[in-house]
Amino acid sequence: MQSTDRLLPILTGQPVIPVVAVESAEEGVSLARALAAGGLPAIEVTLRTPAALDAIAAIVAEVPEAICGAGTILNPSQYEAAVKAGSKFIVSPGATVELLDAAQESEVPFLPGSATPSELLAMMQEGYEVLKFFPAEQSGGLAYLKSLAPVFQSLKFCPTGGVSPDNAKDYLSLPNVVCVGGSWVAPKALIKDGRWDEITALASEAARLKG
Template identity: 85%
Template sequence: MQKTDRLLQILTGQAVIPVVAVDSIQEGVGLARALAKGGLKAIEVTLRTPAALEAIEAIVVDVPEAICGAGTILKPDDYTNAVKAGAKFIVSPGATVELLDTAKKSAIPFLPGSATPSELLAMLQEGYEVLKFFPAEQSGGLSYLRSLAPVFQGVKFCPTGGVSPDNARDYLALPNVVCVGGSWVAPKALIKDGAWDEITKLAAEAAGLSAD
């Protein structure tokens, strides 16, 4: 199976991809279990904390039902270290020549971010048709994505940034949106408190979202 197909399999498996930051291995494992229990098996652990890579490694080993990816990948070392930790997919808010070169050499699928027509053209030239749209709301949101659809036919997006239960269905209704990324399913306060049952409940609600 090609990398793009594997990435699409992950992204189409659930309407919402949780985008989370954790401060410890214990938080990461507990959170991944709670989200998977609620139906959100794919999770993006962002490299925004010192514990992120160790947490990804622990999730891969201790929560086999989860599909753990790594986000906030800003440089090649981030990509390489995340893959070593066992990440099943890699997400970046943008793309550089160096990141794209690293992605080409890796067997792990890459979801690069693109927000402008020029960036989209560059990504298409590199062979990417599945992209992150970030920050979604601040970059024009629903109307912007809607305007891109007739021009960039075949390109699919995972909008992230400002997506919430209030607008997620509207994003999912767009023909060029394959899923959305969101942090609301795992509020920081609930993670800190270890309120896994509450997070499982939020995950189950998010898992049930659709464009309908």
């Protein structure tokens, strides 16, 4: 199946995938080191800042212990740029025909966002078995994912959006959830102030989460 064999080892390697935005390559490198030190080597750097692509390239070059992916990919040109920067996986909040075509042509695995039954069916037809569920809380959260499990038995999810330390364990306890995405392990204030030890501590707590 498309991407599954390459993507699952990344997503099952840790219960929480940090979803982060950075303002410089240097900040990205320090953040990736702090998160990896806490047991969260896989990190999703979102393309929400001008520095994102440079940060991804720097993390790939300077933090070998990290598995750096790119998130908030909205079109094929961003997909291509993220792959060129060295991203190990690509995450999108949704999926379009153009994005799916770009993923089909790339060796870098793709985690597309899907929420409705029709979207899930479409992704299954494209060969996807692992999907991002976004925005998780706003789309129905735990109860919604639980109701999907008996109908879409082959699908696994990474819920992102509104996931926090308060509900992460509940999500992780669901049989169709492989991991969660969250930004709480790298708060903007801690990143801005360079409080990397505190981020490592948060990552360590998240790395021990189990359903």
